[in-house]
Amino acid sequence: MSSAIAPIRTAGIATGLALAALLVLTFRVPASSELLGAGLRITAMAPGELHVPSSDAFLKVGKLTPGGEPAQASLPLRNVTSGPVDVRVRAQMATPELDRAVRVELRSDGQKIASGTLADLRHWTRSLRLERADERTLRVRAWIPAGTDNTIGRRVAAQLELDAKLVKPERR
Amino acid sequence: MTALTTPRSRRLRVRLVEPVMPVLRVLRAVLRYVGMTVTGFAVGIALALALPLAFDARPLVVLSGSMEPALATGDVSVVRSIAPLDARPGDIVTFRDPDNAQRLITHRVRAMRVQGDAVVFRTRGDANDVSERWRVPAGGEIGRLMYRIPKLGWVLDFARSKGLFVLLLGGALALLLVIELTSIWRPEEGDDDQVA
Numbered sequence: 508m509s510s511a512i513a514p515i516r517t518a519g520i521a522t523g524l525a526l527a528a529l530l531v532l533t534f535r536v537p538a539s540s541e542l543l544g545a546g547l548r549i550t551a552m553a554p555g556e557l558h559v560p561s562s563d564a565f566l567k568v569g570k571l572t573p574g575g576e577p578a579q580a581s582l583p584l585r586n587v588t589s590g591p592v593d594v595r596v597r598a599q600m601a602t603p604e605l606d607r608a609v610r611v612e613l614r615s616d617g618q619k620i621a622s623g624t625l626a627d628l629r630h631w632t633r634s635l636r637l638e639r640a641d642e643r644t645l646r647v648r649a650w651i652p653a654g655t656d657n658t659i660g661r662r663v664a665a666q667l668e669l670d671a672k673l674v675k676p677e678r679r
Numbered sequence: 680m681t682a683l684t685t686p687r688s689r690r691l692r693v694r695l696v697e698p699v700m701p702v703l704r705v706l707r708a709v710l711r712y713v714g715m716t717v718t719g720f721a722v723g724i725a726l727a728l729a730l731p732l733a734f735d736a737r738p739l740v741v742l743s744g745s746m747e748p749a750l751a752t753g754d755v756s757v758v759r760s761i762a763p764l765d766a767r768p769g770d771i772v773t774f775r776d777p778d779n780a781q782r783l784i785t786h787r788v789r790a791m792r793v794q795g796d797a798v799v800f801r802t803r804g805d806a807n808d809v810s811e812r813w814r815v816p817a818g819g820e821i822g823r824l825m826y827r828i829p830k831l832g833w834v835l836d837f838a839r840s841k842g843l844f845v846l847l848l849g850g851a852l853a854l855l856l857v858i859e860l861t862s863i864w865r866p867e868e869g870d871d872d873q874v875a
Contacts, residue, residue: 512711519712520860523719531727535826536749539769543791604793659764660793 544570545605546662547649549598551582556592556671557637558585564664566647571609574653582645584669586637592671593634596645598625599668604661612648620645625665636674718856727828728755735760736825739773739783740832745804746771746785750824753832756785758822763798763815766791766823772802773822777813785824786811793817 549566553559559582566580586592596613600606606626613620613632621632637643647667651658728738736759741750749771750756758773766772768788776782786802789810793799796817803810815821838845 515708515712516715519715520719520722522712523716523721524723526716526720527723527727530724530828531826534829536771536824538823539767539788541767541769543767546792602794604795660791660798662792 542570542572543659544568544572544575545608545651545658545660547571547578547605547609548662548664549580549647549649549667550664551667551669553584553669554671556586556588556673557594557669558587559583559669566649568649569662571649571651571658573651573655573658575651577648577650579646579648582647582667583642584637584645585642586640586671588671588673589639590676591636591638591641591674593636593674595634595670595672596620596628596632597630597668597670598628598665600625600629600663600665602663605658605663608651608655608658608661609649609663610652614646614648615643625663628665631670634672637671718852721852722856724828724831727826728757728831731757731759731825737822738828739785739822740835741785741827745807746787747806749787749805750785750827751829753830753836755828755831755835757825757827758785759825760820761823762817763791763800763819763821764793764817766798766800766821771824772800773824774800774802774813774815777811783822784811785822 546569547566548564548568550562550564551559552562565582566578568578571578584594598611603626606629607624609625610623611625611628612622613628615635618635620635621628635643635645731737736757738755738757741752741754741756744752756771756773766788768790770788771785772788773783773785776784784802786804786807788800789803790801791798794814797814798817799812799814801810801812838849
């Protein structure tokens with residue numbers, strides 16, 4: 508008859524172990540599934556010849572991932588001088604954290620002004636002509652190509668420095 | 680006299696005990712089942728605390744209510760070592776207090792960023808209204824909460840304060856467990872239940 512006791516004991520132990528496992532599962536804390544990408548914040552600094560709507564960041568993204576969706580933003584520029592101006596752009600970053608990782612493209616009305624890495628944008632771009640009272644939109648697109656390493660959790664604030672040069676009328 | 684009374688008293692005893700025997704047997708079985716369930720539960724909890732040690736994790740007793748209701752004072756939190764870059768906002772992590780390296784803090788990650796070779800965290804207890812900022816080398820280690828066992832910390836704390844008592848009690852329980860387990864795998868003859 509001792510064989511009748513063994514199942515009771517085994518069942519008891521099994522129940523106890525199962526209860527302990529259930530307790531652990533109930534109070535399990537799953538790891539966060541929040542995506543952590545690279546952060547990019549771009550502000551614009553315009554000279555007196557140009558009007559830019561706001562001094563706040565016009566591009567603000569916190570989750571750029573390699574091969575992920577590009578971040579896009581527009582910056583309206585208006586020539587407030589009495590003549591045409593040639594506008595060029597360059598970026599200044601406090602840290603080189605994402606200099607080689609992030610690719611940036613600047614366009615205006617279909618015209619490509621710059622395309623390359625953030626590091627390339629540290630140099631002046633080609634000029635964009637704005638006629639008198641002309642308003643054009645600078646479209647900025649930023650992304651991280653697939654397979655780029657060491658970008659997770661990095662943050663960069665870039666300041667887009669705009670330079671406007673009055674175009675002198677040609678003498679005849 | 681004796682020769683006449685003995686068989687009669689036996690008959691009487693048998694008649695009195697017979698209806699009670701099944702109830703006693705069931706009661707005994709239930710008690711045995713409950714006892715073994717408690718033992719199994721204790722073993723399971725002990726495993727839940729001891730097994731993580733083999734997987735780079737360890738149990739810690741929660742000493743404050745800064746993370747309530749996610750973690751209450753007296754809970755045991757089991758945290759696993761991870762690389763700082765494996766943490767994500769929303770995770771509950773354990774790290775060394777930036778003001779007192781002897782103390783460990785377990786709070787929720789609000790934000791994190793990489794600066795050079797270091798990861799900078801902003802964490803806050805769910806019940807707190809102030810965040811703390813701290814940094815750790817990207818190649819370093821922090822803990823991430825895997826699971827918690829409510830109120831077990833009180834038991835462990837009691838065990839720590841009543842060292843000898845608990846040692847004896849634990850020893851007795853362990854001995855009981857060994858005996859019970861042995862009887863499962865090697866049933867003895869002449870067990871009480873065999874009377875039936």
